[in-house]
Amino acid sequence: MPSVLIVGSLALDTIETPFGRVDNTVGGAGIYAGLAASLLAPVRLVGAVGDDFPQEMLSTLAQRGVDLEGVTIVEGGRSFRWGGRYYFDMHTRETLFTELGVFADFDPRIPEQWRSTEYVFLANIQPGLQISVLDQVAPPRFVVADTMNFWIERDRDQLLTLLGRIDLLLVNDAEARQLSGEANLCTAASTILGLGPRYVVIKKGEYGASLVSRAGHFALPAMPLPDVTDPTGAGDTFAGGMIGMLAWLDDTSEEALRQALAVGTAVASVCVQDFGVEALRKLSLEMLYERYESLRAMTTFAPCPLNQKPGW
Amino acid sequence: MPSVLIVGSLALDTIETPFGRVDNTVGGAGIYAGLAASLLAPVRLVGAVGDDFPQEMLSTLAQRGVDLEGVTIVEGGRSFRWGGRYYFDMHTRETLFTELGVFADFDPRIPEQWRSTEYVFLANIQPGLQISVLDQVAPPRFVVADTMNFWIERDRDQLLTLLGRIDLLLVNDAEARQLSGEANLCTAASTILGLGPRYVVIKKGEYGASLVSRAGHFALPAMPLPDVTDPTGAGDTFAGGMIGMLAWLDDTSEEALRQALAVGTAVASVCVQDFGVEALRKLSLEMLYERYESLRAMTTFAPCPLNQKPGW
Numbered sequence: 001m002p003s004v005l006i007v008g009s010l011a012l013d014t015i016e017t018p019f020g021r022v023d024n025t026v027g028g029a030g031i032y033a034g035l036a037a038s039l040l041a042p043v044r045l046v047g048a049v050g051d052d053f054p055q056e057m058l059s060t061l062a063q064r065g066v067d068l069e070g071v072t073i074v075e076g077g078r079s080f081r082w083g084g085r086y087y088f089d090m091h092t093r094e095t096l097f098t099e100l101g102v103f104a105d106f107d108p109r110i111p112e113q114w115r116s117t118e119y120v121f122l123a124n125i126q127p128g129l130q131i132s133v134l135d136q137v138a139p140p141r142f143v144v145a146d147t148m149n150f151w152i153e154r155d156r157d158q159l160l161t162l163l164g165r166i167d168l169l170l171v172n173d174a175e176a177r178q179l180s181g182e183a184n185l186c187t188a189a190s191t192i193l194g195l196g197p198r199y200v201v202i203k204k205g206e207y208g209a210s211l212v213s214r215a216g217h218f219a220l221p222a223m224p225l226p227d228v229t230d231p232t233g234a235g236d237t238f239a240g241g242m243i244g245m246l247a248w249l250d251d252t253s254e255e256a257l258r259q260a261l262a263v264g265t266a267v268a269s270v271c272v273q274d275f276g277v278e279a280l281r282k283l284s285l286e287m288l289y290e291r292y293e294s295l296r297a298m299t300t301f302a303p304c305p306l307n308q309k310p311g312w
Numbered sequence: 313m314p315s316v317l318i319v320g321s322l323a324l325d326t327i328e329t330p331f332g333r334v335d336n337t338v339g340g341a342g343i344y345a346g347l348a349a350s351l352l353a354p355v356r357l358v359g360a361v362g363d364d365f366p367q368e369m370l371s372t373l374a375q376r377g378v379d380l381e382g383v384t385i386v387e388g389g390r391s392f393r394w395g396g397r398y399y400f401d402m403h404t405r406e407t408l409f410t411e412l413g414v415f416a417d418f419d420p421r422i423p424e425q426w427r428s429t430e431y432v433f434l435a436n437i438q439p440g441l442q443i444s445v446l447d448q449v450a451p452p453r454f455v456v457a458d459t460m461n462f463w464i465e466r467d468r469d470q471l472l473t474l475l476g477r478i479d480l481l482l483v484n485d486a487e488a489r490q491l492s493g494e495a496n497l498c499t500a501a502s503t504i505l506g507l508g509p510r511y512v513v514i515k516k517g518e519y520g521a522s523l524v525s526r527a528g529h530f531a532l533p534a535m536p537l538p539d540v541t542d543p544t545g546a547g548d549t550f551a552g553g554m555i556g557m558l559a560w561l562d563d564t565s566e567e568a569l570r571q572a573l574a575v576g577t578a579v580a581s582v583c584v585q586d587f588g589v590e591a592l593r594k595l596s597l598e599m600l601y602e603r604y605e606s607l608r609a610m611t612t613f614a615p616c617p618l619n620q621k622p623g624w
Contacts, residue, residue: 040618088495183400185518186536206497207519208533217610221520221531224498249617258613285618292616298529299611301570304604305561306352306597 002247004037005140006030006240007046007108007133008123010053010071014083014097015232015275017090022230025276026057028080029123029146032233033240035280036267037121038064039288040244044114046070046133048102050077060281069111077102090228091205110136118250121243122166123236124148127158134165142252144243146170146235152179163196167252170239172203185210186217199257201242203235211261218258223269223295230275234268237280241267266291314559315379316349317452318342318552319358319420319445320435322365322383326395326409327544327587329402334542337588338369340392341435341458344545347592348552348579349433350376351600353559356426358382358445360414362389372593381423389414402540403517422448430562433555434478435548436460439470446477454564456555458482458547464490475508479564482551484515497522498529511569513554515547523573530570535581535607542587546580549592553579578603 011028015021030047037043043066051073062068080103083096108129118141122130130145143166151159152175159179163169169192173185180191185202189212192200202210206228208221241264249256266288273279306312323340327333342359349355355378363385374380392415395408420441430453434442442457455478463471464487471491475481481504485497492503497514501524504512514522518540520533553576561568578600585591618624 090495183402184538184540186538189536190538204519207516208531210533210536212536217536218613219520219533219536219610220613221522221533224501224522224524224529224531226496226498226502228496248621255614259617262613262616285624289616289618292618296613296615298531301530301532301574301608302567303608304574304601305571306601306604309560312597 001041002118002141002250003042003044004119004121004243004247005044005046005110005114005117005137006033006037006121006123006243007130008033008121008125008236009080009103010047010049011080011082011103012053013232013276014081015230016085016096017230018086018088019229020275022275024081026054027082027233027276029233029236031057031061031277032236032271032280033121033123033243034061034066035064035277036237036240036271037244037247038066039267039283039285040241040263041119041247043067043244044070044117046108046110048072048074048106050074050079050102053079070109070114072102072109074102084232086231090231093231108133118142119243119247120144121239122146123239124151127151127155127162130162131158131165142167142243142246144168144170144239146239147175149175149178160195163192166197168199168201169197170201170203170235172205172235176200176202201261203238205231205234209238209261209265211257213254215254218261220261220265220295221299222265223291223298225269225273228272231272232276234272237271238264238268262292262295263288266295313353314430314453314562315354315356316431316433316555316559317356317358317422317426317429317449318345318349318433318435318555319442320345320433320437320548321392321415322359322361323392323394323415324365325544325588326393327542328397328408329542330398330400331541332587334587336393338366339394339545339588341545341548343369343373343589344548344583344592345433345435345552345555346373346378347376347589348549348583349556349559350378351579351595351597352553352556352575353431355379355556356382356429358420358422360384360386360418362386362391362414365391382421382426384414384421386414396544398543402543405543420445430454431555431559432456433551434458435551439463439467439474442474443470443477454479454555454558456480456482456551458551459487461487461490472507475504478509480511480513481509482513482515482547484517484547488512488514513573515550517543521550521573521577523569525566527566530573532573532577532607533611534577535603535610537581537585540584543584544588546584549583550576550580574604574607575600578607
């Protein structure tokens with residue numbers, strides 16, 4: 001099976017929600033995406049941590065088939081730390097602190113033997129660094145990139161260069177509007193496609209996600225969950241599920257992308273049901289299969305019968 | 313084919329959006345729902361207007377099979393008028409004025425020969441009046457009711473009585489949270505089911521709609537539209553499409569309800585593409601069929617293949 005290359009943060013998160021609090025729990029886009037993707041394909045992870053990062057999580061990743069040769073452990077360095085608080089709606093959040101630590105000097109180096117990885121996920125880091133990853137590898141079969149409002153404002157030119165070199169951009173609805181300058185999400189997606197990528201996925205949190213290409217739209221609602229415990233990492237988990245599924249299928253057709261979006265939705269819905277990466281660690285392929293099929297059952301409806309009566 | 317009874321307002325709306333303005337255009341929940349439902353089944357409309365209401369619209373309704381015997385035309389009375397302004401996001405709106413006119417004294421009288429109508433839609437009016445409609449008719453096969461924040465705050469007791477007598481409650485996400493006292497929409501829907509109705513439909517505007525029953529969830533995204541011109545009446549059009557489709561199918565199974573939700577979504581997506589009822593007036597059954605099938609194509613994805621490889 002083809003491998004997945006993931007470049008992103010490994011972090012220690014402090015999270016407060018109306019339902020509880022965790023301190024210095026393992027997180028970061030690279031971790032969430034790596035845990036999700038490694039259910040489906042061999043993963044190659046690139047990132048940096050301090051020597052304060054729990055060895056136990058690195059062992060867990062290795063046991064799941066995540067190759068950690070690209071993870072630099074900086075002696076005497078401090079891992080990236082993030083603190084955030086969620087409000088009662090579990091949607092709005094406030095960042096309490098960000099300590100970049102070793103991530104401040106992060107300059108992704110792709111190991112020589114990883115330079116022809118076919119499926120690549122560039123998690124949300126500075127767009128110039130995302131470009132430098134693509135400069136170091138042979139053209140992959142499929143590249144997914146994430147970004148955020150900060151880079152859309154501050155590094156627009158580099159972001160536009162990146163958009164010309166990726167296959168799929170992952171953004172949330174606010175980022176899609178900000179990047180395109182369009183309030184209407186349908187128009188925003190078309191505008192983004194005009195900037196380079198063949199696909200754009202717009203994440204809408206509890207409202208689901210859409211996949212837009214020149215051929216048209218695909219849209220999925222999110223799984224309805226009574227027990228949203230911690231939304232941290234849901235977007236990265238979604239991305240990891242998507243890229244992992246593309247590698248599992250070894251297919252980048254529209255149909256494969258729809259299946260990958262469903263896997264992303266399913267695995268993200270598991271992620272938010274416990275704090276940090278707890279739920280992801282326990283997730284099996286069988287549970288993922290069942291959640292995917294629940295999602296399909298939940299969105300299936302019969303063909304339109306209106307052409308089947310006299311008078312049509 | 314069974315008939316549909318619709319009780320709701322007939323109004324003259326003044327609408328401002330970033331894309332234009334219309335003055336005293338025909339609107340009101342009864343009109344929107346009636347136009348949508350009459351594509352699918354014979355409609356019996358109950359409401360009140362002044363003699364300032366355009367005769368042309370009444371003739372159009374009659375031509376489409378809407379029986380107007382339940383519509384009182386008050387001599388010398390003034391029709392209900394509403395004015396609203398939409399902001400750039402086409403989602404948030406401000407009510408500029410409300411002039412109840414003849415609607416202030418509206419007391420729905422169901423004509424004798426309509427008292428065994430099988431499919432009933434009680435549009436958003438005071439819950440006591442919705443109850444009085446049910447008191448006047450033989451128990452229908454299926455009753456859908458709409459409500460709003462104003463009645464949830466002001467007439468909660470009567471609303472709770474109503475909930476024990478209907479099959480399906482239509483609310484938007486904010487109303488679901490307000491009525492249930494639950495922030496989580498999944499829990500909110502369960503709480504509402506505990507108040508009486510067998511089904512609750514939660515409308516989420518541009519994010520689609522969900523149908524929740526004790527058996528589980530069904531969810532549909534909205535049609536992605538680049539040309540949202542005027543959202544006025546979308547929810548009532550959705551309701552009219554739903555109840556019309558249930559009558560067309562003459563079926564209230566879960567599968568029929570899913571199809572009805574898809575028809576509601578399809579017809580509402582047409583409604584918002586022009587000011588007032590313009591787009592609905594031009595809508596044919598063929599166009600509705602095509603939009604339904606577009607929605608199905610846009611939400612279909614292949615079964616989960618994860619159980620099909622060695623290692624499963």
